Amino acid sequence: KKPNNFPPGPKWFPIIGSAWQLHKLQQKKSLIVKVSEELALKYGPLVGVRIGCTRIVFVYGLRATQEFLTRDDFIGRPDSIFFTSRTWGKRRGIIFVDSEFWREQKQFFLKQMSFRKENIAYSIEKEVKGITNNLKKSIEDGNGEAVFQMGDLFGISILNVLWTLMVGDEYAKDEKEMKAIAIIVKDLFGNSLVVGGLFGHFPFLRYICPNYCGYNEYVNINGMLTNFIKKTVEKMKTNYNSNTTRGFIDSYLHVLNSEEKAESFSEDQLVAIGLDLLFAGYETTSKTVSLAFLFMLLHPDIQKKAQDEIDQIVGRDRLPTLEDRRLLHYIEAISLETTRLFTGHILNSPRRAVKDCYFNGYFIPKGTTLAVNFRGVSLNTESGWEDPKIFNPERFIKNGKLTIPNNYMAFGLGKRRCLGESLAKAHMFLIFASLLQTFNFEAIPNDPPIAEIREAFIPCVRPFRGKITLR
Numbered sequence: 001k002k003p004n005n006f007p008p009g010p011k012w013f014p015i016i017g018s019a020w021q022l023h024k025l026q027q028k029k030s031l032i033v034k035v036s037e038e039l040a041l042k043y044g045p046l047v048g049v050r051i052g053c054t055r056i057v058f059v060y061g062l063r064a065t066q067e068f069l070t071r072d073d074f075i076g077r078p079d080s081i082f083f084t085s086r087t088w089g090k091r092r093g094i095i096f097v098d099s100e101f102w103r104e105q106k107q108f109f110l111k112q113m114s115f116r117k118e119n120i121a122y123s124i125e126k127e128v129k130g131i132t133n134n135l136k137k138s139i140e141d142g143n144g145e146a147v148f149q150m151g152d153l154f155g156i157s158i159l160n161v162l163w164t165l166m167v168g169d170e171y172a173k174d175e176k177e178m179k180a181i182a183i184i185v186k187d188l189f190g191n192s193l194v195v196g197g198l199f200g201h202f203p204f205l206r207y208i209c210p211n212y213c214g215y216n217e218y219v220n221i222n223g224m225l226t227n228f229i230k231k232t233v234e235k236m237k238t239n240y241n242s243n244t245t246r247g248f249i250d251s252y253l254h255v256l257n258s259e260e261k262a263e264s265f266s267e268d269q270l271v272a273i274g275l276d277l278l279f280a281g282y283e284t285t286s287k288t289v290s291l292a293f294l295f296m297l298l299h300p301d302i303q304k305k306a307q308d309e310i311d312q313i314v315g316r317d318r319l320p321t322l323e324d325r326r327l328l329h330y331i332e333a334i335s336l337e338t339t340r341l342f343t344g345h346i347l348n349s350p351r352r353a354v355k356d357c358y359f360n361g362y363f364i365p366k367g368t369t370l371a372v373n374f375r376g377v378s379l380n381t382e383s384g385w386e387d388p389k390i391f392n393p394e395r396f397i398k399n400g401k402l403t404i405p406n407n408y409m410a411f412g413l414g415k416r417r418c419l420g421e422s423l424a425k426a427h428m429f430l431i432f433a434s435l436l437q438t439f440n441f442e443a444i445p446n447d448p449p450i451a452e453i454r455e456a457f458i459p460c461v462r463p464f465r466g467k468i469t470l471r
């Protein structure tokens with residue numbers, strides 16, 4: 001039954017709730033972000049629905065989103081078998097846990113990231129150098145030009161950086177294995193729905209039709225990834241040395257081997273953190289980077305402006321480094337603008353109300369799931385963006401200086417803000433700066449990329465090719 005004063009929305013029917021109306025709308029609008037936007041236009045910034053046994057509130061618009069993301073009342077994560085079936089029936093990892101358990105684990109991870117800042121910078125620089133050299137070689141072999149599927153250029157290097165963060169630089173990475181992981185993570189996204197998958201809302205479906213409702217595939221894909229990470233942890237344990245820290249796995253093993261470790265630390269939890277990093281860090285970063293290059297193909301003037309900035313500040317005699325980030329404002333603005341447009345196409349930040357509370361005058365009972373429709377924040381004039389659908393890095397430059405306005409929230413806000421933000425931004429920066437310093441990127445005549453971003457769990461564009469030449 002709908003609680004009194006719950007946010008307005010489509011009618012709730014017994015058992016299915018509003019699932020039928022959402023399904024009908026989805027047939028019309030095709031995607032859940034558009035469905036939720038249409039509902040917001042009809043009912044307001046908070047829309048209350050029920051899917052199966054889950055009460056869900058969609059949050060839309062700048063003011064409501066800012067309040068939602070930063071209020072401690074909404075700091076929990078939904079608890080359904082969608083989130084537990086990936087980790088042996090228990091809530092594990094960082095993304096889908098909450099309370100003290102989440103706080104301890106997130107804090108530990110962030111501390112390790114900050115200790116390992118230099119190693120991370122080194123590994124990003126090494127990967128970007130690798131891409132640059134490979135491209136140079138392909139251009140040489142291709143008599144001065146190379147044509148590439150742009151989406152395939154960066155994935156493995158992004159995965160390598162995430163993996164190096166876990167295992168360290170000395171650990172030999174098997175390229176075949178990395179490619180296999182990339183495919184598994186991609187499948188995982190193809191199979192995921194942000195607020196919890198069909199079987200998450202109707203748990204009994206996994207007994208009746210485990211294939212149809214996506215349960216079997218979801219559990220299998222997660223199982224492949226967790227097995228891979230588990231095997232790696234086992235391998236690293238065989239030559240573990242308490243005086244050496246190769247990567248995050250060793251830092252975590254140090255804690256597991258210490259007397260005074262908190263209860264939230266366990267080997268399962270270590271594996272689940274690895275799963276979260278691949279899940280949250282890989283497709284997001286690689287899709288954003290390829291989107292930025294799509295914009296470079298479509299806007300040669302912006303590409304030229306970025307190259308001029310690099311020439312002026314770094315020159316051509318040395319490769320850019322992360323130190324240059326403070327001065328390359330236009331490159332940084334390209335990254336901000338791309339992430340704004342990217343997240344503008346997702347429903348994200350699934351949260352759970354941790355106590356009964358009021359939001360925008362409506363009653364939100366403890367346990368309700370809430371999620372943000374980022375279209376309402378990033379792609380809306382009412383949220384303060386002029387021509388929001390146009391790619392325009394200049395919007396982040398005021399009086400020649402990089403300026404990040406309050407309505408930019410591509411990495412979330414508050415305590416549950418993205419844990420990989422600095423890593424993703426550093427990585428994106430160095431890829432743009434290094435590649436634009438060395439190469440020109442052009443659209444293929446008669447086969448230009450299509451700028452339409454497809455909304456999905458992770459937004460994407462149609463695969464596109466680019467012609468690459470030396471500058």
Ligand code: HEM
Binds near residue numbers: 413
């Ligand atoms: C362009 C790249 C990325 C974008 C746009 C992005 C965006 C986001 C957003 C919007 C959230 C949700 C915050 C919330 O619930 O309010 C999030 C959470 C998270 N992200 Fe990212 N992210 C990116 C890259 C990464 C990377 C590289 C990593 C890992 C190294 C990562 C790890 C995480 C984790 C673990 C969380 C959950 C944090 C928590 O629940 O406390 N992300 N990210």
